[in-house]
Amino acid sequence: MKIQVNHIGKMEGHTDFVAEIIKGDVKSAKIMTTEGARLIEGILVGRHFSEAPIITSRICGICPVIHKVCSVKALEKAMAISPSTQTVKLRKAMLMAQTIHSHALHLFFLSLPDFFDITNDLKFIGKYKKETECAIGVRQWALKAIEVIGGRAVHPIACEVGGFKTLPSRQELKELSQGYESALKDALCLVNMVTKVKLPQSKRKTTFIALKDGKTYPFYGGNIGILYPDGKSREIDEVKFTKHVKEIEEPYRAAKSAELDGEPFMVGALARININHSHLNPLAAGIFKSLKWKMPQYNVFHNITCQAIEVVHCVEELKALLEDLSVNLEDEISKSAKLNLIASANPLGKESWGSDAAEAPRGTLYHHYKISADGYLREAKVITPTVSFLKNLEADIAAYLPDIKNMPEKKRSLKIRALIRAYDPCISCATH
Amino acid sequence: MKYKKNKPRIAIVGLTSCEGCQFVILDQGKRFLDLLKEVQVDEFRLIEDDPEPASGYDICFIEGNPITKANIKLLQEMRKRSKFLIALGNCAALGGVWELKNYQDKNKTIRQVYKKTKVENPDIKEVDNFVKVDLTIPGCPINGDEFMELVWQLLKGRLPQIPQKPVCDECQKLGYECLLQKGEICLGPITLGGCKAVCLKSKQACWGCRGSFEGAQIENLMKYLLKEFPREKVYHVMEVFGARDSILKKLDIDTTPKKATKKVNTKK
Known part of the structure; x- marks a missing residue:
């Protein structure tokens, strides 16, 4: 028996799905990406390092902020440039804002309608007007924050190696922070909707990966935290990411996939909550506790519940950062300008390399660069969250198929689409 | 949501891209919802998963670059079915960041990324090399205000002109x-x-x-x-x-x- 699901909509990028079931056993379950290859890692080679954050942010239109920040951080590590505390705060604020708007878009417009059996958002929007306003409301606040700090919401501009080309004013940041109450109300409205909906079950045990620092709920940096299905956990240094996580090429798709020491693994909101739930901000922690989950949570459909909790966490975090910056922001010159780095040689005067891991909305993202003495890129490597979880997604669908294989084709197709969408895959990112 | 009859039919189609220009459209928030009242969106994969394509469109926005053969086929199909075809954003209009490959040895470039997978690796060409383009909305990404303004003009049935200024x-x-x-x-x-x-x-x-x-x-x-x-x-x-x-x-x-x-x- 062959199961084919074509042109899966309401997700970033393009993919089909094909599975084969023989005598009741799932023989294969393949995500067949149909996105064209843009060869971004290839085209970067030979380009000046200062172009890398500009070019790699074009990997993805929904999460350009994290590509830009991760790229900048990896380049800074390569050239031993340390950003100021203020720069780090501004970057963190942008990451919070991006996670809010990406999650709110995904959980409300892309995934949730599936559990109301609605495939067209226009019908969903018409039926849930108040909730639509909440999703849009919290997104607008976050988009505005990226615009104020980064200069533009999609593909922000000001963030560069060593700092920011221009800084927002204290007044702008203060006005932004005043949007908190309303954004929080909207975020809680989304939580209310997500926690009330009846989600399907999937219980396959797996390994989770997320950044971990033992003190906070990290997005910006930390060690690689790993939680194994037997309950054991470990941490590895982020520079050793590719020692354990290996990219794999599959003949049937342009997107690569990855394995952790030979096994599939999960990244993203569900992984972060499983690894770092004890460090959520107070309101988000309260929501998490009220769910009374037995941890770790293995039902991948709860990825959207975790996203809703993270929206509240990030709203709280963004408010704190904005309030701090609106009082303490000082005029400062980016180190790129100070060291005249644009179109210049590597300040170390020799070939060097650097890598960085950060949490994108969809999970741990990794950038790596080698820079020549004259400032040009010799190597570029990007491992995106969707690449990381693609094998896990295939394994989860394979485990889910026996439950749904006897359903009428249309219904079964919707179930598969719903599971794929709950993962929040970004095929554009995966096929960079 | 019920459609009124005789609304202009719209398609927003992504080829190979980061989809950022489509997100700029979604990011218009309430302004986008207002637009939805005036048009019938038949094709916009980011907000619908209905398999049936419509037979014809008044306005079709093409975002991204036709890198795969399937992209080219879709582009040509959308041209046939659309009254106005609009190139949306830098990838469609100028080839996008990926066009950098054209200035490199593309066989070497692909080896930096893939060791064995066979992946389509054509020279990057702008959308107007394949089909007639009626209007270009430029930028990486497009500008939301400009997009809304141009769309309202398009809905009045005329092809707007972007003032030719630097x-x-x-x-x-x-x-x-x-x-x-x-x-x-x-x-x-x-x-x-x-x-x-x-x-x-x-x-x-x-x-x-x-x-x-x-x-x-x-x-x-x-x-x-x-x-x-x-x-x-x-x-x-x-x-x-x-x-x-x-x-x-x-x-x-x-x-x-x-x-x-x-x-x-x-x-x-």
Whole structure:
């Protein structure tokens, strides 16, 4: 028996799905990406390092902020440039804002309608007007924050190696922070909707990966935290990411996939909550506790519940950062300008390399660069969250198929689409 | 949501891209919802998963670049079914960031990424190499305000014209610092305005993502830039958003993509 699901909509990028079931056993379950290859890692080679954050942010239109920040951080590590505390705060604020708007878009417009059996958002929007306003409301606040700090919401501009080309004013940041109450109300409205909906079950045990620092709920940096299905956990240094996580090429798709020491693994909101739930901000922690989950949570459909909790966490975090910056922001010159780095040689005067891991909305993202003495890129490597979880997604669908294989084709197709969408895959990112 | 009859039928279609221009449209929030009241969106994969394509569209927005054969087929199909076909954003209009590959040895470029997978690896070509384009909404990404304004004009049944003025116009009016005078390579003087000089606001020089405007003094700027900066650096800046070929073809300079710039810059 062959199961084919074509042109899966309401997700970033393009993919089909094909599975084969023989005598009741799932023989294969393949995500067949149909996105064209843009060869971004290839085209970067030979380009000046200062172009890398500009070019790699074009990997993805929904999460350009994290590509830009991760790229900048990896380049800074390569050239031993340390950003100021203020720069780090501004970057963190942008990451919070991006996670809010990406999650709110995904959980409300892309995934949730599936559990109301609605495939067209226009019908969903018409039926849930108040909730639509909440999703849009919290997104607008976050988009505005990226615009104020980064200069533009999609593909922000000001963030560069060593700092920011221009800084927002204290007044702008203060006005932004005043949007908190309303954004929080909207975020809680989304939580209310997500926690009330009846989600399907999937219980396959797996390994989770997320950044971990033992003190906070990290997005910006930390060690690689790993939680194994037997309950054991470990941490590895982020520079050793590719020692354990290996990219794999599959003949049937342009997107690569990855394995952790030979096994599939999960990244993203569900992984972060499983690894770092004890460090959520107070309101988000309260929501998490009220769910009374037995941890770790293995039902991948709860990825959207975790996203809703993270929206509240990030709203709280963004408010704190904005309030701090609106009082303490000082005029400062980016180190790129100070060291005249644009179109210049590597300040170390020799070939060097650097890598960085950060949490994108969809999970741990990794950038790596080698820079020549004259400032040009010799190597570029990007491992995106969707690449990381693609094998896990295939394994989860394979485990889910026996439950749904006897359903009428249309219904079964919707179930598969719903599971794929709950993962929040970004095929554009995966096929960079 | 019930549709009123006789509303203009819209398709928003993504080829290979980051989909950022589609997100700019969604990010219009309430303004986008207002637009939805006036049109029938038959095709917009980010908000619907209905398998049945409509037979015809009044306006079709094409975002992204036709990299795969399936992309090209879809593009040609959408052209046949649409009254107006609009190139949305830099990838469709100028080839996008991925066009950098055209200035490299593309067989070498692909080996940096894939060791064994067979992946389509054509030269990157703009959408208007495949189909007739009625209007281009430029930018990487598009500007939300400009998009909304152009769409409202399109809905009145006429093809709007973007005022043919340079980025410098808005840059000066808004009082931003001139980065060309400061000593950076800036393509503002020949690049089509309408972006509110958003990059210059953040002190990022214009790299021409909106393409050149009609009547731009390309020769003058090129003469100046080539006098002040090494040719490789000038070309590098023009290559990032696919502007190099479209700008230089307007001049009497040999513009065939050569690997020269890469070779020079990878030298030790």
